Amino acid sequence: MGQSANEGISPAGLSRLVTRDMPHAASALMIEAAWATAHLMMYPLGLLSARTHSTARNRHNLSGLSPEQRGLFHFDVDAAETPILLVHGLIDNHVIFTVMGRALRRRGFQTLANYDYGVLTHNIPQAAVRLGEAIQKLSASTGYERIHVIGHSLGGLIARYYVQRLGGDSHVHTLVTLGTPHRGTHLAWAAPLLPLARQITPSSPVIRELAQPAVGCRTRFIAFHSDFDHLIVPSRNARLDHPDLNVRNIAVHRIGHLSMPNNGGIAFTIAGALRQLDHDGTAPIHNA
Numbered sequence: 274m275g276q277s278a279n280e281g282i283s284p285a286g287l288s289r290l291v292t293r294d295m296p297h298a299a300s301a302l303m304i305e306a307a308w309a310t311a312h313l314m315m316y317p318l319g320l321l322s323a324r325t326h327s328t329a330r331n332r333h334n335l336s337g338l339s340p341e342q343r344g345l346f347h348f349d350v351d352a353a354e355t356p357i358l359l360v361h362g363l364i365d366n367h368v369i370f371t372v373m374g375r376a377l378r379r380r381g382f383q384t385l386a387n388y389d390y391g392v393l394t395h396n397i398p399q400a401a402v403r404l405g406e407a408i409q410k411l412s413a414s415t416g417y418e419r420i421h422v423i424g425h426s427l428g429g430l431i432a433r434y435y436v437q438r439l440g441g442d443s444h445v446h447t448l449v450t451l452g453t454p455h456r457g458t459h460l461a462w463a464a465p466l467l468p469l470a471r472q473i474t475p476s477s478p479v480i481r482e483l484a485q486p487a488v489g490c491r492t493r494f495i496a497f498h499s500d501f502d503h504l505i506v507p508s509r510n511a512r513l514d515h516p517d518l519n520v521r522n523i524a525v526h527r528i529g530h531l532s533m534p535n536n537g538g539i540a541f542t543i544a545g546a547l548r549q550l551d552h553d554g555t556a557p558i559h560n561a
């Protein structure tokens with residue numbers, strides 16, 4: 274049986290440990306509150322735009338690019354131009370990715386699109402079907418058979434359902450999830466009358482279905498989970514652990530749920546991972 278992390282620590286030592294960490298926790302809480310406030314102010318702007326909105330430059334046109342952006346083009350044109358679709362979380366819209374989108378563009382990624390699935394969404398499998406339609410439309414319009422998807426919270430779970438259960442691995446090269454309840458969240462029990470909340474409880478049929486075998490799934494998964502995520506309870510449920518999936522789990526510390534799409538370090542890590550494409554368009558294996 275595994276030992277507790279606090280085993281062998283005296284009460285006085287534990288008190289010092291908690292006191293030492295309090296300033297960091299307070300700082301993280303302030304950042305999370307600031308992003309929540311900013312997001313509330315920006316949220317109405319997201320309601321004014323179309324469900325799927327894409328920004329892209331002409332293929333192989335380097336005019337107006339920074340040295341870092343030009344560097345990615347010279348390093349790997351396909352990596353720079355593979356489309357990236359950003360999918361928001363519950364009761365949200367694409368403005369949550371304003372900082373993330375800007376950071377990815379600064380690092381040379383040229384084709385970014387947002388997908389809004391709407392606040393009235395109440396069924397994850399149905400939402401996954403609609404997301405799949407948007408992904409195939411983006412693939413057709415850009416000429417790329419497989420794209421990348423970055424999903425925050427519920428958006429990551431919808432995208433995973435599409436990839437794993439609806440054959441979406443044929444269209445999604447890499448799926449990045451930020452604070453996604455891969456194993457559900459106990460917080461969802463606070464709203465048991467809401468169909469969508471019931472689907473993200475740890476024992477829901479959707480969560481059990483996603484635990485089923487997925488032999489041959491081609492998509493690379495990168496799952497960020499934070500010890501300061503107040504919406505994923507317990508926070509380790511944002512890890513993606515599945516024997517058939519190519520997964521890299523990345524733990525981040527003192528970064529809140531709403532702060533994850535707005536964190537520069539996370540954006541930098543994502544950009545580095547999306548640069549890594551094998552010559553045949555597959556992804557290197559990174560298990561953690």
